[in-house]
Amino acid sequence: MHTRAIMIQGTTSDAGKSTLVAALCRLLRREGVRVAPFKPQNMANNAAVTIDGGEIGRAQAVQAQAAGLAPHTDFNPVLLKPQSDRTAQVVIHGRVAAQLDARQYHDYKRRAREAVLESWARLTAQYDFIVVEGAGSPAEVNLRANDIANMGFAEAVDIPVALVADIDRGGVFAQLVGTLACLSPSEVARIRGFVINRFRGDVSLLTPGIEWLTERTGKPVFGVLPYLRNWSLDAEDSLQSAAVRCDAKLRVVAIAYPRIANHTDLDPWRLHPEVDFRWWAGGPWPGADLVILPGSKAVRADLAWLRAQQGDAHLLRHLRYGGKVIGICGGFQMLGESIADPEGVEGAAGHSEGLGLLAITTTLTRAKRLTQARGRMIHPAVVGATPVPVTGYEIHLGVSDGAALAAPLLTGDDGAGDGAVSADGQIVGTYWHGLFDAAPAFAAFARWAGAGSLTAIDAEARREAMIERLADSVATHCDWRALVGC
Template structure:
């Protein structure tokens, strides 16, 4: 099948309107039909990232879209990644590598340079694929950001591509979102929109039809598809922590939700496990009684450590250990378990040193070089040497006696740490729960003996097929336009 668009952009009336999902669905649909399709997001701001085959770093959503297209993730799929380290500053990653730490005002001036990187990546993808499906960021109606825009209409105008506008009906005000967005655009930008997608609809479509007719009359543009609300999807979130489903399992896992928590997708397999009751603990809440506490990754380890203490959670963790509970620290959470975290060059904020939780004999120093690597190995605990596959993405280097007893062997080298009493496990490995064997071994170490397991790859593939099937009407409408 030939597809009439070499570049097609999906923008949203709001953040979380469903842009990422629609791009993934179109990638899967076009792949099924033999179209060489590739996902692309010019600029992403997210703390959930993935390590690519070419040794770089991109947004987690683009890695998911790559899977939908049957491709290994590549840095050209997301040439600009912003990882917030404070309310006004972020780490700027270009073509997979850290370029600088910038505040919002400096980055706004830097966008002319960033646009060149975006256009270079887009051109390379055009040379290799039949179709580039592009995801916008936030909303094109953010008029304060239109100057030097590289994420939405600024990019679309530069490469002269058509745009589909997605709106989420589940949050309410869908018609106002669409009409209001159009009113904020220039005439040339409005002409660029070829139609609308209304996402996450549930109910009787007949009751919606008068609104659809009104919208088409008001705007002169078609509603290309109304997509259903799909429950129970297993898809990597771009950034925000998704609501956790109702408690099911008896094995309780608590994850302190840190302000700069990164790669919370590490815990998606635990969400899906039938014997696990996973809770993200919010600000102002005590850490509940649990079998396992997991300290997650962090984009600002020292800042999040101070915040954790301000919540009173350090005392909760100490009490949890006194009563025999288990603790896992992942990446930044692993660094917090040691004696000290130092940042002499201010890589993650203000330069300085922080006393850590003192649970492992280890100290960490932040350094300019970020370690980015896809890895595989085996668990160093238990009797089975369960295989583990994941990725490392961190700037800290840890040293100390705790590392003499590793948690894993990665490509033959020791990685992470296990405490002498067997209660604490620390690792730099993201994705540690993602193989069925590894999640079983880790949960057994933590005290859960179960025959149930989770295959995250199979769950992800099934969900991608579900959203593709549901999005078929959109592809049909696009083909009918020509």
């Protein structure tokens, strides 16, 4: 049976491609269609561990959930994880393949293209419908040669395209017409129509513009999607706005280093209605009950940045006043006594002194640990006398050793301990991502941080509710069946 497909491309980054793909996956699943998401090439430091032991972009894991599937490396065969302004770690089929600068990657694209087409072949053999997400914009003419992310892929496998534009940025008609002007005739012909995203106000006021656009391009607008308030899904890469609340029960500050990774770990805090959550990227220190050092794609470089912003001094002052600190993955490594990178896996080879807050030393290695995990938080300073069940995942370079590991935060179902808790109970470090998603674990951390009790919110259930709300909105405001060709 021939597999059908649609590719969602955008006039800009963050136009709404990821969310529209998720919505279409859920709507098709509701119709009983065996549907899968696919993003040929992604660039993001937010990653998820897959069922086959690799990693993909976090957005593709959410799209898989919308389709009722476990995340798989074939859903995102090429993942670029920026380590600096010039270099990125290249992940092929879920595994690190190279570390390249932009020019080197341009030459590497033949191998990347092979991986993309291999995954495409496997998916089309398994599913009835594939919803494909582009990357950035197809109008980036400087990236057209050997393109595997947008029109180059659509032309290679001969699938139609829908173009989404963000009206909240302004100039939506210029976005759409200007994008078409940058495409070849065959690419323009491939575009089935448009979706306008994030509209606020009376949609009838947009009607003259839509009529003009349709007459000028000969292509329909399938829908005008409203701006969804109080709605959020795991971001692909950009930091989402902080939730500043003056009447909050807990104040949380998360460090936003230049190469922050997997910052969606912080969403349960950022989105909680009783938490005053703030990102800190230097400047005046806002004060907090809890400070979180998230993951990093360039741990030594981000640690140097933190020191340059006097972040180390702020942390020490925070601890002197009785505040709590959590370090996750790269943030955990920073809390230790030293970080060594003898092979230069994250930049120039060398050695950095850590913050010295936990008695561990870390050596970065080329082998990356990728695993989904389940276990129990056991340290009495955090959970009291009763262990708390937890799930999470590990996705990191480096091995840590030291006396602090004798007081682990948790134990996995395999019996292995993870993390460390300081002797005074103020500092927690862990390699596990996703610990805050389950309500019991989140509640334990909130009590430890001084909140007493917060309203129980299960992040996984919340994510599912957001997917449903998104799909309902697209079903109401978009002719999605015409868009996908049903």
